[in-house]
Amino acid sequence: MSGATWTAGSNPALSAKKLRTAAGNRAAESQGESMARPVRTRIAPSPTGDPHVGTAYVALFNLAFARQHGGQFILRIEDTDQVRSDVASEAMIYDALRWLGLEWDEGPDVGGPHGPYRQSERAEIYREHAERLVASGDAYPCFCTKERLDALRAEQREKKLALGYDGHCRSIPPQEAERRRKAGEAHVIRLAMPREGESVVRDLLRGVIRFPNEQIDDQVLLKSDGFPTYHLANVVDDHLMEVSHVIRAEEWISSLPKHVRLYEAFGWDEPVFCHLPLLRNADRSKISKRKNPVSLNYYRRAGFLPEAMLNYLALMGWTMPDEREEFGLDEFVDELKLEGVTLGGPVFDLAKLTWLNGRYMRRLEPAELLARLRSEILSDGYLLEVLPLVRERIDTLDAFMEYSQFFFTGDLTYDDAARTKLVAKGRTAPQTAKALRTLLEDHLDGLMEWSAENLEEVVRGFCEASGWTPKELFMPIRVAVTGSPATPPLFETMAVLGKELCRRRLRNAVTELRSMK
RNA sequence: GACCCCAUCGUCUAGCCAGGUCAAGGACACCGGCCUUUCACGCCGGCAACACGGGUUCAAAUCCCGUUGGGGUCGCCA
Numbered sequence: 001m002s003g004a005t006w007t008a009g010s011n012p013a014l015s016a017k018k019l020r021t022a023a024g025n026r027a028a029e030s031q032g033e034s035m036a037r038p039v040r041t042r043i044a045p046s047p048t049g050d051p052h053v054g055t056a057y058v059a060l061f062n063l064a065f066a067r068q069h070g071g072q073f074i075l076r077i078e079d080t081d082q083v084r085s086d087v088a089s090e091a092m093i094y095d096a097l098r099w100l101g102l103e104w105d106e107g108p109d110v111g112g113p114h115g116p117y118r119q120s121e122r123a124e125i126y127r128e129h130a131e132r133l134v135a136s137g138d139a140y141p142c143f144c145t146k147e148r149l150d151a152l153r154a155e156q157r158e159k160k161l162a163l164g165y166d167g168h169c170r171s172i173p174p175q176e177a178e179r180r181r182k183a184g185e186a187h188v189i190r191l192a193m194p195r196e197g198e199s200v201v202r203d204l205l206r207g208v209i210r211f212p213n214e215q216i217d218d219q220v221l222l223k224s225d226g227f228p229t230y231h232l233a234n235v236v237d238d239h240l241m242e243v244s245h246v247i248r249a250e251e252w253i254s255s256l257p258k259h260v261r262l263y264e265a266f267g268w269d270e271p272v273f274c275h276l277p278l279l280r281n282a283d284r285s286k287i288s289k290r291k292n293p294v295s296l297n298y299y300r301r302a303g304f305l306p307e308a309m310l311n312y313l314a315l316m317g318w319t320m321p322d323e324r325e326e327f328g329l330d331e332f333v334d335e336l337k338l339e340g341v342t343l344g345g346p347v348f349d350l351a352k353l354t355w356l357n358g359r360y361m362r363r364l365e366p367a368e369l370l371a372r373l374r375s376e377i378l379s380d381g382y383l384l385e386v387l388p389l390v391r392e393r394i395d396t397l398d399a400f401m402e403y404s405q406f407f408f409t410g411d412l413t414y415d416d417a418a419r420t421k422l423v424a425k426g427r428t429a430p431q432t433a434k435a436l437r438t439l440l441e442d443h444l445d446g447l448m449e450w451s452a453e454n455l456e457e458v459v460r461g462f463c464e465a466s467g468w469t470p471k472e473l474f475m476p477i478r479v480a481v482t483g484s485p486a487t488p489p490l491f492e493t494m495a496v497l498g499k500e501l502c503r504r505r506l507r508n509a510v511t512e513l514r515s516m517k
Numbered sequence: 518g519a520c521c522c523c524a525u526c527g528u529c530u531a532g533c534c535a536g537g538u539c540a541a542g543g544a545c546a547c548c549g550g551c552c553u554u555u556c557a558c559g560c561c562g563g564c565a566a567c568a569c570g571g572g573u574u575c576a577a578a579u580c581c582c583g584u585u586g587g588g589g590u591c592g593c594c595a
Contacts, residue, residue: 044595045595046594046595048594048595078595080594080595081594081595083594084594084595142593146593149592149593153591153592157518160518160519161518161519162518162519162520162591163518163519163591164591188593203522206522206523209521209522210521211520211521212520214520215519215520215521215591216520216591217591220592220593222593223593224593225593227593229592229593229594229595230594230595231595233595234595249589250522250523250588250589251588251589251590251595252589252590252595253521253522253589253590254520254521254522254589254590254591255590255591256521275522277522277523277588278588278589280587280588282527282528283587284587284588285587285588285589286588286589312529315529315530315544316529319529319530319531323530323531323542323543323544325529325530325543325544325545342529342530343522343523343524344523344524344525344529344530345522345523345587345588345589346528346529346530347527347528347529349528349529349545349546351528351545351546352528352529352544352545352546353545354545355544355545355546356545358558362558
């Protein structure tokens with residue numbers, strides 16, 4: 001353990017109960033350190049889908065902590081998964097964080113002294129570092145095939161053994177490994193973890209955490225495509241970017257020993273690690289899109305104010321000294337004590353968020369409220385998209401609202417007529433529910449470019465594959481998404497409504513259909 | 518299953534580190550009332566929790582151990 005740096009820049013009056021004493025001693029020791037490192041924090045999302053509410057949550061705490069200490073908050077794009085990463089997702093992350101007012105000091109789009117800030121542009125750096133570890137014996141090439149690893153896992157599962165790589169290639173003599181690499185044999189680079197003893201790591205909120213080393217397998221650092229895994233990339237980058245505090249989600253605790261081992265192998269000081277509790281669904285599982293809206297795009301489209309959103313997110317991990325629940329980002333920056341973050345996984349409660357949002361709305365001057373309405377719900381741009389679709393169906397201006405109201409409302413209520421049409425002709429309610437659900441989850445959720453053309457292609461493709469005819473399926477979709485059997489062309493309507501609203505309404509329709517038994 | 522984390526009202530939490538002032542406080546939701554032409558807002562009131570079992574102590578929501586429960590991780594994803 002490198003030891004000293006965990007106190008860098010903070011005043012760790014630790015709240016972790018079990019370590020109070022030890023922590024207090026360490027804090028006292030470090031008080032003489034006038035050379036505290038500047039505080040630098042980061043958010044490191046991977047651009048593989050819709051911008052996630054959890055990203056905003058973690059970003060908020062990182063930004064607040066950095067700002068409180070006059071440090072920097074960095075945005076780093078972790079796009080080392082070549083298949084899953086895409087530029088549309090990256091752009092949405094920027095948009096969503098900016099919408100919330102979570103501005104970063106350094107990042108791919110704003111630059112900074114430690115760039116590039118997009119990991120795909122740093123591949124060479126990771127490769128060099130991986131080689132350093134191979135040279136020092138802290139990592140080794142592994143030639144195991146996917147088939148062998150699958151078989152290994154299957155066997156371990158069957159025999160109820162601990163899962164993980166068995167270290168097969170670790171015993172290959174370095175010279176031979178080198179020869180095979182030169183010969184062009186496909187391989188990855190794995191971290192050589194100690195096999196006995198225990199790894200002792202420290203989390204700001206929880207104190208010391210111990211892991212038996214036999215539990216920790218040899219993690220892949222460099223994939224066979226030459227790209228790093230998260231484990232290598234995040235450690236290398238956090239060090240090179242001089243990140244002082246790694247504030248991230250709790251799900252990373254299990255891999256902390258590997259990260260700590262990497263710092264040690266490189267001979268680097270560790271940052272302070274602080275793992276925030278995971279946001280939860282109502283059933284207490286980790287928040288997920290099956291059970292909760294998780295896309296920041298949804299919250300924006302659904303008419304939540306960014307400042308209310310931020311306020312609520314702060315409440316998910318922090319309580320003000322006077323227990324006030326309504327406060328702005330500046331107050332949060334002033335008052336936050338990282339060590340005081342609450343540990344229980346908070347259930348994300350839409351009802352309370354909605355209440356808070358209402359409070360914020362009522363506080364705004366009418367003119368300001370109108371400006372919000374104009375920018376999010378009644379923008380000229382949106383109106384201009386809706387108008388062409390409705391125009392042919394109305395004869396006077398005042399009929400506009402009547403024919404277009406579903407473009408401006410949130411959740412729909414299906415009347416009896418609508419409920420009837422929600423069920424596909426010649427099919428049952430459960431069948432229709434299943435089709436809509438599959439369409440949504442397997443085909444629509446992953447669609448990044450929500451255009452009429454793409455939608456049509458995807459939906460027709462689904463029909464072909466599933467044996468549903470367009471004639472059967474289009475009406476239920478139409479009613480689900482608009483609440484009415486008479487609407488402008490389906491895919492254009494869906495494109496204008498946007499992904500978030502369509503997704504939400506489709507999901508509600510599935511619930512509705514299921515209730516019909 | 519193994520390892521790790523967590524544990525106060527249905528939900529978010531205060532209190533816990535420095536045990537007594539806690540017959541456990543606040544907020545959301547829910548219920549009732551007031552205000553009001555209606556609804557909403559606002560205000561007032563109500564319902565509702567220390568997971569369980571041991572231990573330490575004059576005293577435990579607070580400290581210790583165990584159990585139970587919940588969660589996370591176990592990928593050439595992050």
